[in-house]
Amino acid sequence: MRFRIGLQAQFFAMVGFAILAASLLLLLFWVRQQEVQRTVEAMSRQATGQVLDANLRRRAEGAAGQLAKSLANPLYYFDLDAVGDLAKGTLQQPGVRYVLVFDADGNILHDGTPDIPTYGRRMDDALAYEAIGARELHSQSTPDTLDVSAPVMIGESRLGGVRIGFDRSEGRDFQLTAMSTLGQKIRDLGARQLMAILLISAALLALGGVLLAVIQRTMVRPISELADSARAIEAGYFETELPVSRRLDELGDLVRAFGRMSQSVARHDREIRRMAYTDALTGLANRLAFREMLDARLMTLNGAGRQLALLFADADDFKRINDTLGHDAGDEVLLQFAHRISDAVAQIGGADARVARFGGDEFVILVEDTDVRPAATRLAERLVKVLSEPLVVQGRQVFLGTSVGVTLFPDDADGATSLLKNGDIAMYQAKVAGKSCYRFFSRAMNEAVERRVHLENELRGAWDRGELRLVYQPVYRLADHRLVGAEALLRWRHHEQGVIAPSVFIDVAEQSGLIETIGPQVMRAACGDAKRWQRARGEDPPLFVSVNVSPRQLRSGDLAKMVEASLRDAGLSPEQLHIELTETAVITDEAHASQLLTRLRALGVKVWLDDFGTGFSGLSHLRRVPVDGVKIDRSFVADVLRDPDDLALTTAIIAMAHSLGITVVAEGVEKEGQYALLRERRCDLAQGYWLGHPLELDEFMALAAEAVAA
Incomplete structure (x- = not known):
């Protein structure tokens, strides 16, 4: 501060030296402004690019993981219709360039199109090798495409996989436009400031120190706050508190534009999460949401002395509806199934019960109680009864029925993966027993399924x-x-x-x-x-x-x-x-x-x-x-x-x-x-x-x- 006061005194004492000093200070200040502008642009470009890439990758991995889980049963039963429906639904999502469902050898089974022109063709593009061999979610990218692949698994058996390609150009175009606007606004602001500085150079010599403080408070600090907010958004905290500015200049416009951008990103994130966690047809929770909820329940129940039951309800002969009446009628049947299941769970399951649709005609119900077996039995009997009653679809009566498999925590398993597997096995045994009935899981069922899977594998090349x-x-x-x-x-x-x-x-x-x-x-x-x-x-x-x-x-x-x-x-x-x-x-x-x-x-x-x-x-x-x-x-x-x-x-x-x-x-x-x-x-x-x-x-x-x- 003393140095600046001395400079101010010397400026008033020696005009020439003051002019030279003012020119030097103006030059240094102008250089500093250019550095600040480049820093802001670089940080904003980096922040927005990272936010967009992270958001796209999170969306892509969520979509690929969900689609891979949904494809497990259709691939297991080689149900190309169901595979096609799932692939087509994903292909129609915004920003998706392609969807490829392939078998364990990398041969394409479906690409989401009606004619499947690539059916049976082995994938040979530059990203195919790693996608075919992936045992978990795997992301690759090119300048234009983000390719996310996921294996389709049944237990420990890998049936094949799925690849989804997302368009990166849309995000880059948005980033370029935003950064161009941002850069232009900063450059306009710098030009006007430089002109003002040149016009009042004499005043800047006296007020240099004050001006630097003003610049720090009015420009650098808001930009730093924007950078901090951008880093928080990059880390996934979309609801972070953003700077608020009442200024009417370009920096105020920048702060408000950044706020609108952040709100838009947060809104898109909420929408993506809703799509990722909700079944589009029935409005029930989907497999991903149910799995996360189940994991959370198991953590709270572990050692608490309470029990939990999972009921797997699968419609009997549902494929016949799609084959004879069409998929619109099939969707109507699934909606009626979902309503009947929800009503039965609301009446018998208790306040903590939850219902989810795992895909196709399979629904899963969670019931929690201190003695859960009687409660699960009552609910299973109720489901078998109400779902065996005729459905009216397109003016026709349809009789389907349901097979229900029940597994208990902690009697049958203490982990979510094992419980889900056991429930599916019990449901299958209910179908083997004649359908329209329910079965509780037992260890013998698991051994029978393993023998059946082995027999199926042996039969494939017999x-x-x-x-x-x-x-x-x-x-x-x-x-x-x-x-x-x-x-x-x-x-x-x-x-x-x-x-x-x-x-x-x-x-x-x-x-x-x-x-x-x-x-x-x-x-x-x-x-x-x-x-x-x-x-x-x-x-x-x-x-x-x-x-x-x-x-x-x-x-x-x-x-x-x-x-x-x-x-x-x-x-x-x-x-x-x-x-x-x-x-x-x-x-x-x-x-x-x-x-x-x-x-x-x-x-x-x-x-x-x-x-x-x-x-x-x-x-x-x-x-x-x-x-x-x-x-x-x-x-x-x-x-x-x-x-x-x-x-x-x-x-x-x-x-x-x-x-x-x-x-x-x-x-x-x-x-x-x-x-x-x-x-x-x-x-x-x-x-x-x-x-x-x-x-x-x-x-x-x-x-x-x-x-x-x-």
Whole structure:
């Protein structure tokens, strides 16, 4: 301060020296101003860039992580429709350039577009290698794109992954515009200040010290406060208190502009968090929000003596709604499900209960109590009851039901991941038990699921390894005991476990979706074998082959095309192929089944209803569904000699079918008396161990040759 006072005294004493000193001070001050401007611009550019990059990365990682979790079940069941819906929803989000769902080998399964032009193509771009190998959330970036990848996991098994590319140019454009405006305002302010300084240079010599203090208070300090606020926003504290200025100059404009920018960033952050934590369809909490809430609950409950239950409620046969009525109807069903679940939880679950939708048709409920098992039981029973009541969708009544799995804390597990896994296992066991019921988790369930997953993995390559093969059970005409055809039956001889029962591996194939791969292979092989024995028999009347088709193949809609291609490739006449469908699979959706069966019969293929009598047999169903034959279930044939009711029912089925011109086949004929009685009742065809065991192809061809010779 004394030095400045001395300079002021010297300025008044020596004009020349004062002018020189004033010029030097002005020059130094102007240089200082330029440095301040560059510092402000650099700090603001850095702060805004870091805020925008951090916000985009947080949004991208949240979206990728959520999408990866949502894709677990669809990828596990290879449900491309559900995968497509999830990918499309993400692709439509602002700033998303692309969405790629890929399998464990890096082959693209879906890209969110209707036509999926990249399906099956291996990702080979510069970022693909790290994305394919990522075992957790992984971010990569190029000048224009932020690429975030996440693995899709089922337990410890990696099914594949998902990549989401976000556009970085929008943030850079915003930053450039803001910084350009900021820089121009600072430069304008500096120019005006410099002009004012030049005009009042003499006064600045006397008031230099005061002016520096004023500059420090009116410029540097607000800018420092802005920089501090920018650093707080960069760290994620969007609600931090911002500087307030009543000034009407450019610096005041800068402070207010920064405040508006901060409010906009905070608003966008809140919106992103809302989107990240809320299910868009039902308004319930989503998987991410539920998981965070569950983690917090477990931390507070640990050692508190209170218990917690998770109930996993999954709609039974929900895919049928989407396939038959469309996805709009499916969304309406999910909304009604969500309302019924929320009402049941509000009535029974207690004040601390929470409901979330984990994706698709799966809902999870948290219930907390000192003795939670009775409360969970009451709620599970209530859910099974209210969700089995008919739903009215698009003017039609729909019956679905639900399967509920229940797991308890701390009895079953003390961690969120294990509890969620156990609840899913228990829900699956409820479906295996017949659906529309509930099951509590047990250790045996976990072991059963592990065995099933192992069996599914082994089944994936069984056909290519030659472990799966077809055998043929002869079918005879009862009137003259003549061989007329054979039923193709699939058998699996595992390289380590030996023969695995069809009832075991067929169910695994059906539940996992592998039946959609194995079914066409079976159809092609059976048609080829039938063509071989046709050539071996020569001019003798040809023998038919009957092939079982699963309900899942029936729902796919491509069955007729697949059958036509198999017949064409084998060169087999359509009259020699019989398609067997279970009665319950057909009656579940008569309209769709009737249309598909009509297309099959138009090809010349005959259609039989298998296991007839175990579902909802009736004349009205047979009149509405176009079939050529029915197979009386073996449970009736087994007791036909000693149970008058089974005999009466069998006789009625034969008479009813004949009245409609439908062929009747009896399966499970194991005694001569059964054969004679069925023949007396004018049953048309029969098969069973008394007539012949399933034979390898060469053995059946030898049998067919003997039949020709006879």
